[in-house]
Amino acid sequence: MLVLRSSPTSPFGRKVKIAASELGLTDRIEVVMADTNDPSESLRQQNPLGKIPTLVLEDGTTLFDSRVVVEYLDALAGGGKIIPTGTTRFAQLRLQALADGICDAGLLQVYEGRFRPEEGRNANWLAHQDGKIGRALATLEADPPASEGRPQIGEIALACALGYLDLRFEGKWRAAHPRLVAWLDAFAARVPSFESTRFKG
Incomplete structure (x- = not known):
């Protein structure tokens, strides 16, 4: 059994969970929660960077980051x-890189608010x-x-990026991007795992 270290x-x-679903591999992967902020978390032994997602193979070796995992x-x-x-x-790889870049920039904004006191945050x-x-x-x-058809990796990455903007930034992107909204609606309609992997907390 493969083990995916991740968080909801x-x-x-x-992205990895949707890819696994589209590839028919969900039953071969156990998803195990990882806390990237916990110094005692075993994730730090599985991935020296302490980042998610990390895939633990059956022989104990690990793969990271998400681009490497989905390629595997x-x-x-x-x-x-x-x-x-x-x-x-x-x-498709270019689209994945662009979508991942949206996530990276969004995460950096979230971390700025989460880890830095308000008076120390850098507006620039x-x-x-x-x-x-x-x-x-x-x-x-x-x-x-x-x-249309089976979603490719760039499309999966983009859907996850837009979903992250919905989650962390209250979907403010939607008003100025109606074509992307329509695209995401169409993606969600043809890829059920997009909804099943949505964070519902």
Whole structure:
């Protein structure tokens, strides 16, 4: 049995869970909660960076980060299932990188508020991260990805990024990005695991 160390709110963990579902591997993976802030957490032995998601293989070796984990799962399922091998490969990897960048910038804003006292928060730093998200969303709004057939890794990553913005930033992105809203609605309708992996706390 593979073991996925993650948390219910992690957009990167959610990406792995959706990928596993689309690849028919859910029954082969046990999801085990990880607390990245706990110094005694075994995650720090499984992944020296202490980050999630981390996948523990059956022989005890580990894989991280989410991009490596989903590539492993795709190969385990036979290859070329959610990560294309042909001409669309790099378009999907680019989309994944853009979506992951949205998550990274959002996480940095969340951490600034969570770990730094209010009087010490850096407004310029927060604006810098918000600018990354704004530019990425504008690029995607101008040309949303296709939404048909089995979802590819870039689309899965984008759905998780938008879901994270809904979770942590009250969905404020939606008002200015109607085409992305429509895209996410269509994605959710054809990918049931998007809803089943949504944090409901």
